[in-house]
Amino acid sequence: MAATNPLWKKVRKLFNDIHLYAGLISGLVVILVCLSGTIYVYNTEIKEWSDSERYFVEEEGSRLSLDELRSKVESQIGGEVTSVFVSEDPSRTVQFSLLKEGEKGRGTTYFVNPYSGEVVADNSERTAAEEFMSMQFSLHRWLLIDRIEAPLLESMSNRELGRLINGIATSLFLIGVLTGIVIWVPQKVKSWRQGLKVKWSGNWKRVNHDLHNTLAFYSLIALLIMSATGLFWSFQWYREGWQKTWDTYQPPKEEQKGEGAIEIVPGPALQFSLDQALAQANVALPYSGNSRISLPKDDSQSISISKYRTGFFARSGSDQLQLDQANLQVKETKLFSDMTVRQQIGRSVKSLHTGEIFGTFTKFLWFVACLIATSLPITGTLIWWNKRKKKKPSSQKSKVKKRQVEMA
Numbered sequence: 001m002a003a004t005n006p007l008w009k010k011v012r013k014l015f016n017d018i019h020l021y022a023g024l025i026s027g028l029v030v031i032l033v034c035l036s037g038t039i040y041v042y043n044t045e046i047k048e049w050s051d052s053e054r055y056f057v058e059e060e061g062s063r064l065s066l067d068e069l070r071s072k073v074e075s076q077i078g079g080e081v082t083s084v085f086v087s088e089d090p091s092r093t094v095q096f097s098l099l100k101e102g103e104k105g106r107g108t109t110y111f112v113n114p115y116s117g118e119v120v121a122d123n124s125e126r127t128a129a130e131e132f133m134s135m136q137f138s139l140h141r142w143l144l145i146d147r148i149e150a151p152l153l154e155s156m157s158n159r160e161l162g163r164l165i166n167g168i169a170t171s172l173f174l175i176g177v178l179t180g181i182v183i184w185v186p187q188k189v190k191s192w193r194q195g196l197k198v199k200w201s202g203n204w205k206r207v208n209h210d211l212h213n214t215l216a217f218y219s220l221i222a223l224l225i226m227s228a229t230g231l232f233w234s235f236q237w238y239r240e241g242w243q244k245t246w247d248t249y250q251p252p253k254e255e256q257k258g259e260g261a262i263e264i265v266p267g268p269a270l271q272f273s274l275d276q277a278l279a280q281a282n283v284a285l286p287y288s289g290n291s292r293i294s295l296p297k298d299d300s301q302s303i304s305i306s307k308y309r310t311g312f313f314a315r316s317g318s319d320q321l322q323l324d325q326a327n328l329q330v331k332e333t334k335l336f337s338d339m340t341v342r343q344q345i346g347r348s349v350k351s352l353h354t355g356e357i358f359g360t361f362t363k364f365l366w367f368v369a370c371l372i373a374t375s376l377p378i379t380g381t382l383i384w385w386n387k388r389k390k391k392k393p394s395s396q397k398s399k400v401k402k403r404q405v406e407m408a
Helices: 006-040 043-050 066-077 128-142 158-184 204-218 220-233 236-245 274-284 341-347 349-354 356-407
Strands: 080-086 094-099 108-112 119-122 289-294 303-309 319-323 330-334
Touching: 006 043, 006 128, 006 158, 006 356, 043 128, 066 080, 066 094, 066 108, 066 119, 066 274, 128 158, 158 204, 158 220, 204 220, 204 356, 220 236, 220 349, 220 356, 236 341, 274 289, 274 303, 274 319, 274 330, 341 349, 349 356
Parallel strands: none
Antiparallel strands: 080 094, 080 289, 094 108, 108 119, 289 303, 303 319, 319 330
């Protein structure tokens, strides 16, 4: 058995030391990152609950068409609609993104009552909930270092510094999880059951020890996924490695213009019905879900529609369509289910990290696992401290005995 193997004891001791120092070095950062991550799991729900007037309306009368809503929004706000987000829930607002003349970037998103055409809110200014969640995101990604105006190092920006510290701590946490698997394996077969439950009748030291071991074991898979995917945003080499491993890597495109090539200037985008485009998408993708329609900038582009499944066990991957502006016929279909398993995993890195991979169900599991991850550096440090205190008296007693022998 492993317990009687001297080599196994040495290996286990080595893994225990690695586990200990990886945890002690990264502990404080892991607590901050995991606590903010625990909160951020429900980022959407918190903002929708706090700012419900933005997202929800009373169903009064008949619902206006998307074309009517578009006309009302453009006349009220000015500018041109660049995208529309339509929820399958009839009690939700329709979100129109508009870009005004001279405005750059994504523009401003307006929340529109689909029954009256009234613009109830926009995202030009952050609400208290959005500011709070933005702070949680900054803490989770850059440890709030990005919010410091003065550069802390000349060699890199504050955001890069925060990302580096976060990446190192996450790497150590991942090492801690992997070594923890080895340490958890009981030395005796009859002790396996003890590693799967907490002895609540024991003293606080025993309870703390069991909480560290048992909770880490039950959340093991989620912890591995969260930490492994978290490194995707910390290191460029890891990001490229991830993409190449899961067959989603695309080398940067280089613009190449041949000598004497005639540059074709595209014309303005054609007018088309948003309602007909959405109806066409629902025929091609016959399931209930939320849809985003991205309008083309000119007549050379297609209408892009992404559809997302909703529900307690809904997977996160979206299906995408490209429609012809002239006749609204489907030019291209990209179904998430048509991708290989490797590609599905590769493209799901964000939802794997946040727990959205299978809807509300996995979000709750990730919330619990992230809360456990927050506690691990605390319970682990207490275990180390208690063992450290335990060793001191024994060493002092041995010194006293040695002196007594010498005096005799």
